[in-house]
Amino acid sequence: MVLSMTGYGRAxxxxxxxxxKVELRSVNARFFEYSSRLPRSCAFLEDKLKxxxxxxxxxxxVELNLSIQTVxxxxxxxxxxxxxxxxxxAALNAMSERMDLKNDVTVGMLARFPDVLTQTAAPTNEEELWxxxxxxxxxxxxxxxxMRATEGEKLKEDVEGRLTTIEELVAQIEKDSAGRVQAYSDKLYARLQELLGDRNIDEARLVTEAAIFADKTAIDEETVRLHxxxxxxxxxxxxxxxxxRKxxxxxxxxxxESNTIGSKCQDVAITRLVVELKSEIEKIREQIQNIE
Incomplete structure (x- = not known):
């Protein structure tokens, strides 16, 4: 299953x-990178969540955000x-006696005085919280x-479509390059005739030149490797x-391989095909930067 490196999840x-509440989001990175934002009281959960x-x-x-609200x-x-x-x-009783006033002290009254009642956080049950x-x-x-899987499937479909295009371009390059040696020989022969006129042309030399050309411009190995x-x-x-990474x-x-073909073949038609080939490979390269 192809997974994208970009994603979002919330629960x-x-x-x-x-x-x-837990929220995760991620973007592209060469390796696994993790960061989080947690309440200070939950710092002990950092490694567990990672x-x-x-x-x-x-x-x-990947960035993880954790929020906890006590309800x-x-x-x-x-x-x-x-x-x-x-x-x-004791102070209120003393006031009552000295000022000859009714002593009407109640619990509610005492509770309203500063610092009589205090609130503190109960000890956290760390295992329960985790x-x-x-x-x-x-x-x-x-x-x-x-979400990463959904995005990954889209990336896969796009890459597969471009791979098909690459195969078609390579097949066309193979077809166009099949007659290049004969075309070179014919062109060389015609040029020699023009230069030498009625003098005899060395057929052996012509064959040798054609063989050298064929060896220098052979792309069979490259196209086989591309397939x-x-x-x-x-x-x-x-x-x-x-x-x-693979x-x-x-x-x-x-x-x-496409660069090698481009450097070997000087034919204009093949050069155009190589440009298209490199364009498709570059588009694939951009897409796979998003794949885990």
Missing amino acids: GALLHGRDI KLVAAKVSRGK TAADTVVSVNWQLAQGYR QDVQSVAQQAIEAFVA SHVAQYREILELNEPIG LDFLTQELNR
């Missing part, structure tokens, strides 16, 4: 009084500062991978593993 859930993503992604620059008081502990509360009560975050993160990763590379390209596209190397080989 969220309300678990144990916490609203958990391993979770790395199990599904081998190449690409209940489950994570909050309210405590009483008894010493301070007793101090306030299980909840992991559950949401796995859903986000599934959506992320699904082989295209066939191998198609095989790699069907592999169920990361293939981007395709990158094979694309360089395609380009090398």
